[in-house]
Amino acid sequence: MSGRRVAVTGLGVVAPLGDSVEELCANLLAGRSGIRRLDIPLAEALRSPIGASAGFRGDAHFPAPRLRMLDRVSQMALVAAAQAVADANLNFGTENRDRCGVSVGSGMGGAETTDEGYHIIYAERSDRVKPYTVLASMTNAAASWIGIDYGMTGPNLTYSTACSSGAVAVGEAARRIQSGDVDVMLAGGAEAPLTFGVLRAWEAMRTVASPDPQDPSASCRPFARNRTGLVLGEGAAFVALEEWNHAMARGARIHAELTGYGLTTDTAHITRPTAAGQAAAMRAALNSAGLDPGAVDYVNAHGTATLQNDAVETAAIKEVFGARAYALPVSSTKSMHGHLLGAAGALEFVIAIASMERGIVPPTMHLDLRDPDCDLDYVPERARTGVNLKAVMSNSFAFGGTNAVLIAEAFGARR
Amino acid sequence: MNTLETLQDILIGEFSLTRERVAPDAELAALGVDSLDLLELMFKIEDRYKLAIRDDVPHDLTTVADVVRFIDRLVAAQPQAPGPGGADRHAAT
Numbered sequence: 001m002s003g004r005r006v007a008v009t010g011l012g013v014v015a016p017l018g019d020s021v022e023e024l025c026a027n028l029l030a031g032r033s034g035i036r037r038l039d040i041p042l043a044e045a046l047r048s049p050i051g052a053s054a055g056f057r058g059d060a061h062f063p064a065p066r067l068r069m070l071d072r073v074s075q076m077a078l079v080a081a082a083q084a085v086a087d088a089n090l091n092f093g094t095e096n097r098d099r100c101g102v103s104v105g106s107g108m109g110g111a112e113t114t115d116e117g118y119h120i121i122y123a124e125r126s127d128r129v130k131p132y133t134v135l136a137s138m139t140n141a142a143a144s145w146i147g148i149d150y151g152m153t154g155p156n157l158t159y160s161t162a163c164s165s166g167a168v169a170v171g172e173a174a175r176r177i178q179s180g181d182v183d184v185m186l187a188g189g190a191e192a193p194l195t196f197g198v199l200r201a202w203e204a205m206r207t208v209a210s211p212d213p214q215d216p217s218a219s220c221r222p223f224a225r226n227r228t229g230l231v232l233g234e235g236a237a238f239v240a241l242e243e244w245n246h247a248m249a250r251g252a253r254i255h256a257e258l259t260g261y262g263l264t265t266d267t268a269h270i271t272r273p274t275a276a277g278q279a280a281a282m283r284a285a286l287n288s289a290g291l292d293p294g295a296v297d298y299v300n301a302h303g304t305a306t307l308q309n310d311a312v313e314t315a316a317i318k319e320v321f322g323a324r325a326y327a328l329p330v331s332s333t334k335s336m337h338g339h340l341l342g343a344a345g346a347l348e349f350v351i352a353i354a355s356m357e358r359g360i361v362p363p364t365m366h367l368d369l370r371d372p373d374c375d376l377d378y379v380p381e382r383a384r385t386g387v388n389l390k391a392v393m394s395n396s397f398a399f400g401g402t403n404a405v406l407i408a409e410a411f412g413a414r415r
Numbered sequence: 416m417n418t419l420e421t422l423q424d425i426l427i428g429e430f431s432l433t434r435e436r437v438a439p440d441a442e443l444a445a446l447g448v449d450s451l452d453l454l455e456l457m458f459k460i461e462d463r464y465k466l467a468i469r470d471d472v473p474h475d476l477t478t479v480a481d482v483v484r485f486i487d488r489l490v491a492a493q494p495q496a497p498g499p500g501g502a503d504r505h506a507a508t
Contacts, residue, residue, distance in 0.1 A: 064429065064430065065447045065452065068455070135451075
């Protein structure tokens with residue numbers, strides 16, 4: 001990207017595999033899956049009652065009166081954002097808060113509140129819809145609450161581009177820092193889709209994985225011949241983004257530099273990805289970073305485990321990286337944390353950065369049966385350690401066609 | 416249990432408050448009860464007193480005692496003693 005440089009100075013996650021980056025990384029390294037049989041009302045009526053739930057409990061973080069105003073999606077967003085702020089050691093009391101903003105991606109916003117409201121209206125035939133229903137369910141609630149908590153009076157934006165929302169939120173936030181509009185952005189994604197209504201709707205699309213009869217935790221099998229679809233997950237992930245000199249001046253620890261962001265749109269059909277569109281997004285990200293494809297050391301794939309995505313994404317990666325594609329580690333951590341929809345891009349960007357910092361490549365789990373159409377190095381079954389990663393790419397594609405690709409480089413990779 | 420005690424119990428339970436804080440002259444805003452919270456609170460009041468009041472909540476209820484007076488006035492205006500009444504249409508809840 002041209003213009004001012006963007007430092008990633010804080011990371012925060014509330015995810016199926018951990019409520020901290022440290023815990024998440026340890027679980028990814030061990031190849032543990034957070035996917036399980038769901039214990040939610042009416043789960044028995046689902047064909048595929050599995051998901052990657054976070055262990056997160058809102059009442060451990062918020063008093064009862066506050067909880068009433070917050071859908072689960074905002075609760076998780078607030079906690080993940082607070083982690084990123086603490087990790088970055090940012091003090092908004094001393095910042096020019098007009099130059100600080102919030103950028104959040106969410107596909108479905110306060111889905112639990114919406115689901116509950118419909119239940120009250122249509123199932124209970126009651127008119128007792130909760131007075132906070134609109135404020136808790138609106139898609140921008142999470143971003144708004146974060147802005148309120150820290151008094152950030154710069155831009156407060158919510159992006160909803162389905163499964164690429166989180167990546168778009170991070171990329172657009174970086175653009176605002178580069179353009180000079182702001183110096184600090186809290187950017188990320190949040191999603192809490194594990195309610196009966198949402199799960200049933202996804203089932204109806206026939207894109208959801210069948211539960212593995214022996215081991216439900218192995219139900220999401222990206223790139224495998226026996227993959228049957230995606231598994232929904234919930235959580236939130238945030239990064240604190242800062243203009244480079246701003247970060248240096250206050251002596252912040254820099255996790256990575258956000259150098260690349262590419263955005264393209266597939267227009268073939270609302271659900272159909274194209275290799276050309278995905279490849280163009282990866283190229284756009286490389287161009288904005290000023291990197292050759294050969295400089296990328298790891299790709300965190302979109303890798304949803306749907307039949308279509310994984311084959312198309314594989315073809316797109318080959319198109320961009322050529323012969324080197326076969327030597328490039330590409331993994332889908334969704335095999336472990338599921339598909340967090342609007343939070344996925346942010347979570348996976350955090351994972352890519354945390355992996356680079358730790359010199360690890362997280363695996364694609366449950367990949368024992370290879371698909372001839374998916375013939376790259378997906379880091380099957382076992383994480384790699386002691387790997388020197390200087391640049392990592394995170395792919396996010398979406399229903400609706402918005403392809404977003406982020407690139408981060410290790411601190412010190414360029415001076 | 417009189418109306419004040421009933422309301423105090425609800426406030427203590429729903430808003431994580433102590434009994435000392437929910438004195439009659441306590442301001443709702445100071446207790447963290449905003450106008451939307453008050454509307455939600457009214458669902459519980461309706462159940463307790465078999466009232467149907469949601470559209471009638473005035474905007475000038477500022478203290479605990481104001482709410483008590485409001486409830487007492489509605490109860491007094493009921494055609495009969497508390498029993499099956501306006502709250503029936505919420506029986507499913």
